[in-house]
Amino acid sequence: MRTVVMTATMIAAAAGLTACTEEQAYCVDLAGYAASAVNVDPQNPADYVKILEDAKKLQDSAPADVKDDWSAVVAFAEKAQKAGTDRVELARLSKETGSVTTAYKAIATHAKDSCKVDVPQLT
Numbered sequence: 001m002r003t004v005v006m007t008a009t010m011i012a013a014a015a016g017l018t019a020c021t022e023e024q025a026y027c028v029d030l031a032g033y034a035a036s037a038v039n040v041d042p043q044n045p046a047d048y049v050k051i052l053e054d055a056k057k058l059q060d061s062a063p064a065d066v067k068d069d070w071s072a073v074v075a076f077a078e079k080a081q082k083a084g085t086d087r088v089e090l091a092r093l094s095k096e097t098g099s100v101t102t103a104y105k106a107i108a109t110h111a112k113d114s115c116k117v118d119v120p121q122l123t
Contacts, residue, residue: 025103026061027115033058034111034119045093048077048100065108073104 034052040047055077059070076096083089111117 022061023114026058026063027111027117028123029054029058029061030111030115030119031053032115034117037120040120045076045080045090045097048073048080052077052081058101063110063114066107066115069103069106069110072100073107 008069033051036054037051042052052074055070055074059067059074062070076093079093079096080090083093108119108121111119
């Protein structure tokens with residue numbers, strides 16, 4: 001009987017260790033994103049395409065605190081992808097980087113405070 005109780009206790013403890021909350025899953029994904037966002041230049045809209053797929057995943061899983069901020073980053077990255085190499089369109093988009101940078105800074109602050117993840121700062 002004692003063996004059964006100990007086995008049940010160990011299984012319950014192991015399940016607790018492997019259970020992952022949505023916030024924790026977001027933080028793990030965010031850490032992966034941080035590695036891929038290292039070379040993104042906020043003054044170069046074409047660079048946002050590099051992070052588009054990861055940003056879309058994070059937009060879907062983001063907590064309410066930063067969901068709108070991820071939406072802004074994704075929308076901008078999609079515009080940059082659509083613009084491709086069109087210099088006129090990219091020049092127009094470069095004027096919108098202020099709002100995206102503000103959204104990204106909110107994401108970076110949340111990442112540091114809630115996930116203990118340092119995402120590259122856009123300067």
